[in-house]
Amino acid sequence: MTSFLSVKDLHVEFPTDDGLVSAVNGMDLSLERGETVGLVGESGSGKSVTTQAIMGLFKDSKARVSGTIDFEGTDLISLSENRMREYRGKKIGMIFQDPLSAMHPFYTVGEQIAEAYRVHNQVSKKAAKEVAVDMLGRVGIPAARSRADSYPHEFSGGMRQRAMIAMALVCEPELLIADEPTTALDVTVQAQILDLISGLQQETNSAVIFVTHDLGVVAELCQRVVVMYGGQCVEQAPVRTIFREPGHPYTRGLMASMPALSDETGRLKPIPGSPPALLDLPKGCLFAERCEVAKLLPEGLCREERPLLRIHGDHEVRCHAHERGLLAVGGPSAAGNMKGESADV
Amino acid sequence: MSEPLLKVTGLRKHFTVRKGLARQASVVKAVDGLDFTLERGKTLGLVGESGCGKSTTGKLLMRLLEPTAGSIALDGRDVASLRKDELQSFRRRVQMVFQNPASSLNPRMTVGSAIAAPLAAQKITPPEGVKKRVQSLMDRVGLRPEHANRFPHEFSGGQRQRIGIARALALEPDVVICDEPVSALDVSVQAQVVNLLKDIQDELGISYIFIAHDLAVVRHMADDVAVMYLGKIMEHGSRDQIFGDPQHPYTRSLLSAVPSVELGAGSKDRIRLQGDLPSPANPPSGCVFRTRCPAYALLPEEKRLLCRDEIPTGSVACHHPDAPLLEIPAAATTLV
Numbered sequence: 293m294t295s296f297l298s299v300k301d302l303h304v305e306f307p308t309d310d311g312l313v314s315a316v317n318g319m320d321l322s323l324e325r326g327e328t329v330g331l332v333g334e335s336g337s338g339k340s341v342t343t344q345a346i347m348g349l350f351k352d353s354k355a356r357v358s359g360t361i362d363f364e365g366t367d368l369i370s371l372s373e374n375r376m377r378e379y380r381g382k383k384i385g386m387i388f389q390d391p392l393s394a395m396h397p398f399y400t401v402g403e404q405i406a407e408a409y410r411v412h413n414q415v416s417k418k419a420a421k422e423v424a425v426d427m428l429g430r431v432g433i434p435a436a437r438s439r440a441d442s443y444p445h446e447f448s449g450g451m452r453q454r455a456m457i458a459m460a461l462v463c464e465p466e467l468l469i470a471d472e473p474t475t476a477l478d479v480t481v482q483a484q485i486l487d488l489i490s491g492l493q494q495e496t497n498s499a500v501i502f503v504t505h506d507l508g509v510v511a512e513l514c515q516r517v518v519v520m521y522g523g524q525c526v527e528q529a530p531v532r533t534i535f536r537e538p539g540h541p542y543t544r545g546l547m548a549s550m551p552a553l554s555d556e557t558g559r560l561k562p563i564p565g566s567p568p569a570l571l572d573l574p575k576g577c578l579f580a581e582r583c584e585v586a587k588l589l590p591e592g593l594c595r596e597e598r599p600l601l602r603i604h605g606d607h608e609v610r611c612h613a614h615e616r617g618l619l620a621v622g623g624p625s626a627a628g629n630m631k632g633e634s635a636d637v
Numbered sequence: 638m639s640e641p642l643l644k645v646t647g648l649r650k651h652f653t654v655r656k657g658l659a660r661q662a663s664v665v666k667a668v669d670g671l672d673f674t675l676e677r678g679k680t681l682g683l684v685g686e687s688g689c690g691k692s693t694t695g696k697l698l699m700r701l702l703e704p705t706a707g708s709i710a711l712d713g714r715d716v717a718s719l720r721k722d723e724l725q726s727f728r729r730r731v732q733m734v735f736q737n738p739a740s741s742l743n744p745r746m747t748v749g750s751a752i753a754a755p756l757a758a759q760k761i762t763p764p765e766g767v768k769k770r771v772q773s774l775m776d777r778v779g780l781r782p783e784h785a786n787r788f789p790h791e792f793s794g795g796q797r798q799r800i801g802i803a804r805a806l807a808l809e810p811d812v813v814i815c816d817e818p819v820s821a822l823d824v825s826v827q828a829q830v831v832n833l834l835k836d837i838q839d840e841l842g843i844s845y846i847f848i849a850h851d852l853a854v855v856r857h858m859a860d861d862v863a864v865m866y867l868g869k870i871m872e873h874g875s876r877d878q879i880f881g882d883p884q885h886p887y888t889r890s891l892l893s894a895v896p897s898v899e900l901g902a903g904s905k906d907r908i909r910l911q912g913d914l915p916s917p918a919n920p921p922s923g924c925v926f927r928t929r930c931p932a933y934a935l936l937p938e939e940k941r942l943l944c945r946d947e948i949p950t951g952s953v954a955c956h957h958p959d960a961p962l963l964e965i966p967a968a969a970t971t972l973v
């Protein structure tokens with residue numbers, strides 16, 4: 293059976309004056325209807341570029357895209373820009389990381405949401421405006437009717453982000469890609485937005501890719517987590533597994549660097565080192581340079597040979613050490629801020 | 638006692654917006670009477686719901702907006718009355734990391750030149766040292782040397798945010814207003830940047846106004862915390878007091894709404910605020926929080942009356958700070 297969305301061996305490269313930037317390097321991702329997948333990973337690891345490729349945003353650019361993006365049996369990579377437009381908005385909706393760049397400065401927020409709705413729905417301008425006002429209310433904009441007449445610059449950062457969310461949700465897309473949709477939102481509004489997204493999802497049985505660095509949101513909203521590093525999937529598993537038994541050393545480091553509200557105020561523990569140079573990718577494991585565990589393995593293995601994504605039931609990990617069973621379950625850093633609760637998610 | 642570095646008194650900013658075909662005017666009270674001080678080498682955390690006036694406060698402190706009323710003093714000197722030469726030095730001493738890094742960067746300027754621009758303009762670093770300084774700043778925020786030649790659109794969201802931080806720190810300012818400086822960063826890079834901000838504070842004695850909705854990060858960064866609602870400060874106290882012993886019903890609800898990675902904690906034992914945030918164009922009379930207050934809901938009628946009066950000034954802007962809160966199961970308040 294094929295999945296609703298199946299991304300295989302996706303590569304995205306950007307030519308620059310200094311050479312080719314390999315932003316996505318063989319990314320795999322699949323998704324079923326009704327499912328919410330969390331996409332997490334280091335800043336610059338290729339999360340936004342992956343989702344932008346799914347939206348077909350590199351069609352007319354100098355970026356080089358290869359691999360397959362199968363959406364309900366259609367390969368999106370081979371579609372022309374014109375055909376792709378039929379998919380954007382209605383079939384695949386996107387909440388962009390940067391709301392200002394996705395909104396027009398000279399139209400009011402209400403007009404823009406109404407227009408987005410009218411592209412796929414044959415209704416009068418007036419009816420579309422009503423839909424827009426209703427949606428602005430649902431994303432928690434106070435006095436939505438009058439604020440619909442504001443311009444984007446008259447909104448606060450979080451209000452703009454919510455306007456962006458309203459614009460994507462109003463089309464009720466079958467696949468919603470949300471790129472850091474709640475970064476500018478405080479916890480109460482965030483909770484409201486998460487409820488709204490999961491409510492709409494249940495109503496329409498749509499699928500959601502949720503890009504976020506907020507692991508609390510992941511734990512709450514997602515069924516499955518995909519961890520990216522250096523433009524690849526390095527681990528994927530059900531939410532519970534990721535938090536309880538993270539497999540990849542990068543995932544473990546990520547868990548350990550999280551500040552906790554209940555924690556003391558000491559120094560935070562980032563993963564030492566920096567991400568790989570995308571202009572000149574290392575031959576072996578992309579994380580090897582920063583990896584604690586690489587030392588335990590035969591001389592040079594991690595640096596010479598790129599590990600494969602190995603499947604263990606519903607848990608996939610790309611790591612030589614994990615493959616050889618050298619990582620203790622619930623490893624050193626996994627204990628960090630996790631409280632081993634037994635309740636089901 | 639010496640003078641605070643920054644002293645804000647009665648600060649207000651009201652925007653007039655025109656809407657609809659008739660272009661009727663209404664007034665948005667974005668910031669409505671703030672008083673606070675910031676000491677040298679200290680961090681004041683500014684938290685509160687979206688739209689409560691945090692960024693507007695930051696822009697007022699930067700003098701990017703003119704206040705409607707109130708005053709801001711830096712080293713005891715009212716910043717509204719600065720002479721031209723003093724303004725130049727003010728512009729060096731007070732910097733901001735903007736909430737929207739993309740819009741604060743010139744799209745046609747490479748990132749290296751963008752970070753170098755303030756250095757060149759202020760002529761503190763000799764021209765031959767500028768390049769080195771830019772490289773070292775980029776290195777400290779975790780960007781690679783080759784990134785200097787690229788344009789803003791060629792960066793990821795989190796990388797752009799770090800460019801903004803490097804630029805704000807370039808001139809070794811006295812005050813940096815950090816408006817959601819780490820919101821787009823994954824936890825590991827976030828930890829790196831938070832540590833960097835703290836190290837630089839220790840080295841140079843910088844003060845920060847730290848605006849963030851991530852309360853765990855605020856707890857790590859801030860010495861004092863001010864909690865804002867509809868342009869006003871609801872509660873103001875030391876970090877330990879705000880997080881350990883919050884008094885105001887608003888602070889208590891905010892803290893309980895934080896999503897948790899403790900599996901199974903779920904959303905059941907959270908206090909969710911009911912109803913919509915009132916419009917800042919038409920805030921409730923008396924206590925502005927009363928329409929959504931989880932304590933008000935349980936108060937007997939005679940105690941409620943008091944809430945219609947102006948809120949008391951002081952560290953807790955509440956008439957009944959120790960009243961019990963109504964706990965609302967999450968399901969009952971979902972929006973759909």
Ligand SMILES: Nc1ncnc2c1ncn2[C@@H]1O[C@H](COP(=O)(O)OP(=O)(O)OP(=O)(O)O)[C@@H](O)[C@H]1O
Pocket residue numbers: 306308313314315333334335336337338339340341342389570790791792793794795796821822823
């Ligand atoms: N147009 C471009 N030209 C050159 N490099 C690019 C371009 N767009 C993105 N990149 C690079 O590709 C890499 C992946 O970027 P992407 O935006 O996907 O990261 P991300 O995982 O979304 O990070 P963040 O969490 O910071 O948003 C980054 O190193 C970025 O600098």
Ligand SMILES: Nc1ncnc2c1ncn2[C@@H]1O[C@H](COP(=O)(O)OP(=O)(O)OP(=O)(O)O)[C@@H](O)[C@H]1O
Pocket residue numbers: 445446447448449450451476477478652653654665666667686687688689690691692693694736917
């Ligand atoms: N130029 C403007 N014209 C009209 N209203 C404005 C303008 N700038 C801000 N506002 C309004 O002032 C209020 C406060 O905005 P501000 O940007 O300070 O909020 P914030 O606390 O930073 O919120 P967020 O967390 O969403 O960034 C909002 O209601 C906003 O719509």
Ligand SMILES: [Mg+2]
Pocket residue numbers: 339340341389471793794795
């Ligand atoms: Mg991104």
Ligand SMILES: [Mg+2]
Pocket residue numbers: 448449450691692693736816
């Ligand atoms: Mg703001």
